[in-house]
Amino acid sequence: MLVISVIPVLIITIFALVNTYTRISQDTIRANTEGMNRPKEQLSDYARELNGFYYSTEFNQGFKDAVLEKYAGRGTYQNSSQIRDMLLTKLNLTRSLSYIKIVFNTQNQGIYADRA
Incomplete structure (x- = not known):
């Protein structure tokens, strides 16, 4: 009689143990995968934003000319001001x-633009 009552309890216990182990294993894998994907998405967003920043300054001919003039040593206060204004504008958008x-x-020398 004892064997008949113990066997169903053992079967249910083993089933619950396997089910719990499988569930915890799947949840751990899912949580770790999500944890790894979040930084990947953040880095992708950061790279996309920096890429947009670079191309928006690279194709702005007025900014590019001002930087080249400043680099050549022929820069004026107006060139420095134009560079700084452009950097501040782009900085506020990034x-x-x-x-x-x-x-x-x-x-x-350098030109510094800071988010205030």
Whole structure:
């Protein structure tokens, strides 16, 4: 009589154990996969934003001319102001950057734009 009552309890216990192990294993794998995908998405967004920033400044001929003039040592206050205004505008549109600094090594000078 004891064997007849113990066998169903063992079967149910083993079934519950296997079911619980499978569920926890799947949940752990899913949580870890989501945890790995989130930084991937954040890096993709960051790269896309920086790419957009680069091309928006690269194809702006006025900005490019001002930077080249400044680099050549013929830059005026107006060129510096134009560069800084453009950097501030782009900085306010780019949420992932807190500051931008362009350094001209030949002159030991730079232009700094900070999100205020």
